Amino acid sequence: MEKRTKRKKTKKWWILTPLIILFVIILVVGGYILSIINNVEDTFNTKMHEPIESIDTEKAAKKTEDAKPLNILLLGVDQRGDDPGRSDALMVLSLKPNKEEMQLISIPRDTRTLIVGRSTEDKINHAYAFGGPDMAVQTVENFLDVELDYFVRINMEGLKELVDELGTITVDNEIEWSDGNYQFTKGPVEMDGNKTLAYVRMRKQDPQGDFGRTERQRKVIQAIINEGANVGNVTKVHDVIGIMGNNMASSLNFDNMKSLLNNYRSTRKNVTSYLMEGSGETIDGIYYYIVPDEEVAKVREMIIN
Structure with a gap:
């Protein structure tokens, strides 16, 4: 796999996961949504708000109101049935x-x-499976030696509902494969919700593995954004908010989100992204990704400075 040693500019979209893009959508158009949907506050505070012990909500709220730098843990979870994912x-x-x-x-x-x-x-992603967002937050804080102010989680199953609510989406597919149920050809591919899930979940047939899957997830969310921007779908905003309420959770409440919308819009002027570097290693028959201490220290400095 090619090493990535420099900070990536926003045009390197492959690293932007569905969770990130959905969160940025809220920052960008959230004010409009909040102004036209009367029950958004109730959705945020009763369906999406999930306080956890490891985050001091009062301290985080004060930092948000004062427009201080914030660190938010973003979790994309593929949860199915009773499996916590x-x-x-x-x-x-x-x-x-x-x-x-x-x-x-x-x-x-x-x-x-x-x-x-x-x-x-x-593996760091097991923290969520073992103890939900609370253990995930504590584990990431310990790993990077930074303080996290909020967390946001979205279940990938919500993608299916979003696509079906909007109708269908079309993406420009770069590799050809079949999973037995669906055939994905190169070029434009139109998909309903079920086919979309198959598209974003495939990994083994992609020569780029997880990185290729992340790129496909990005394409799907971009297609959802494009479809949702159509004038004919503006009336569906209420239903889209409902779907997000059923598939998204956060320690942010409605007032926190309003503070973000008011105080952090300028952060969209300069967006950078970075993938932590390391190497694969098999320990006791299990594959792990080993990130050296020097890389952890470098990333910590990127976050706190």
Whole structure:
């Protein structure tokens, strides 16, 4: 796999996971949505708001009101049925209004680290499976030695509902494959919700593995954004908010989100992204991604400065 040693500019879209894009949508058009949907506050506070012990909500709210730099843990979870799922996408979003900067740090899901609360080393994405967002937050804070102010989680199953609500979406597919149920040819591919899930979940047939899957997820969300922007779909905003309420959770409440909309818009002027670097290693028959201490220290400096 090609090494990435420089900070990526926003045109490197492959690293932007569905979770990130949905969150940026809220920052960009959230004010409009909040002004036309009467029950958004209720959706945020009763369906999406999920406070956790490891985050001091009063301290985070004060920092948000005062437009201080914030660190938000973003979790993309592929949860099915009663399985709590693992955090397939795990990123730290740093908002720095003093620098008018938004920074995205992606942590490879197989990264080996101490799982806080279990006193064992394991893949970092297992923290969510073991103890939900609370353990995930504590584990990432310990790994990077930074303070997290909020978390946001979205279940990938919500993509299916979003696509079906909008009708269909079309993406420009770059590799050809079949999963037995659907045939994906190169070029434009029109998809309903079920086909969309098959498209974003495939990994083994992609020569880029997880990185290729992330790029396909990005394309799907971009297609959802484009379809949702159509005038004919404006009346569906209410239903889209409902779907997000059923598939998204956050320690942010409605007032926190309003403060973000008011105080952090300037952070969209300069968006950078970075994928933590390391190397693969098999330990006791299990594959892990080993991130050296020097890389962890480098990323910590990127976040706090």
